[in-house]
Ligand code: PGA
């Protein structure tokens with residue numbers, strides 16, 4: 001039966017912020033079908049693939065009719081007749097058709113939805129779940145999750161400056177147990193906020209709204225929540241996504257909440273103080289994307305005991321990961337397929353990181369849908385870690401729940417990667 005692509009159909013659907021987004025269905029000659037959806041970031045790296053929007057007054061400028069037209073027109077023309085089993089060839093064709101370094105012609109939202117749809121169609125044709133299609137005969141592990149407990153930064157109206165206060169259930173024996181531990185901490189944090197008279201709903205990714213007087217107070221509250229839930233700090237650790245490009249750059253970091261400004265060295269002292277005082281095992285984008293020297297200094301200072309992740313700093317780009325490995329700028333990469341714009345480019349960034357024994361965290365965006373593809377990528381590629389936001393709101397829970405189903409399907413062989421499985425350390 002032929003796995004050649006017969007039809008490509010784009011439609012507008014709506015994401016977790018009520019904004020339009022691109023969904024693509026790909027139909028093969030053998031009847032196999034696949035569906036891909038583009039997520040959307042709010043704190044974006046300047047070098048990531050362009051999220052093509054219509055602009056203008058309607059829908060706040062977030063319309064996707066240009067991106068849909070690109071899929072239904074030139075993209076469909078280009079890939080109809082290609083073999084869905086050759087993902088690399090399809091993605092290479094998309095890159096060549098676009099012809100720009102950041103997918104600004106077709107839109108990264110158009111290309112990633114198409115690329116993911118082709119991948120799903122190939123798995124459907126093979127009659128296996130996507131994670132198994134990606135893994136082939138290789139053994140896979142269940143990823144260590146990073147789960148947001150308090151939102152912040154661009155996801156919470158900049159109520160606090162730090163973007164994500166997350167937990168990592170490093171002491172769990174399985175993904176299922178990791179979810180139970182997370183549920184206990186999430187609930188404990190909500191109760192502590194309640195008692196302090198500060199429970200005000202949730203932020204964009206489902207984490208509790210950060211009604212705090214300082215950024216460090218959120219860390220204190222998170223540590224108290226872990227304690228209240230009855231976990232030791234070697235069982236439940238903290239991960240921070242500083243997303244520092246949102247409040248810093250050109251060597252200056254200004255915390256709006258505290259009304260304090262730091263140079264890179266002073267800011268790194270603040271972060272190192274937090275790492276010393278709280279059970280922090282992972283820090284993402286500690287400095288701004290333009291601060292390669294700051295990244296290197298932070299990694300030199302704490303990289304032997306803390307995972308240092310590049311998100312805006314690396315934008316899921318294999319070449320930037322290569323350079324960061326050479327420069328020892330960090331020791332882990334966040335992998336967001338829509339930052340790259342195709343599945344194959346995302347995979348290339350993952351493989352470069354893997355070969356350097358770096359940590360690899362497959363990640364959702366703050367604007368998401370019920371789509372669960374990233375869970376399959378994390379497991380099928382054996383990335384070791386998965387970050388999809390908090391433990392509330394169905395666009396997040398759909399992903400955790402999908403991982404639980406896969407763990408159940410794998411059965412007793414479903415080893416949990418845990419912290420050792422991130423393969424990031426030591427960097428020096
Ligand atoms: P974004 O942020 O999806 O809003 O860009 C997520 C992250 O920084 O990890």
Ligand code: ZN
Pocket residue numbers: 241243284285311312334
């Ligand atoms: Zn980030």
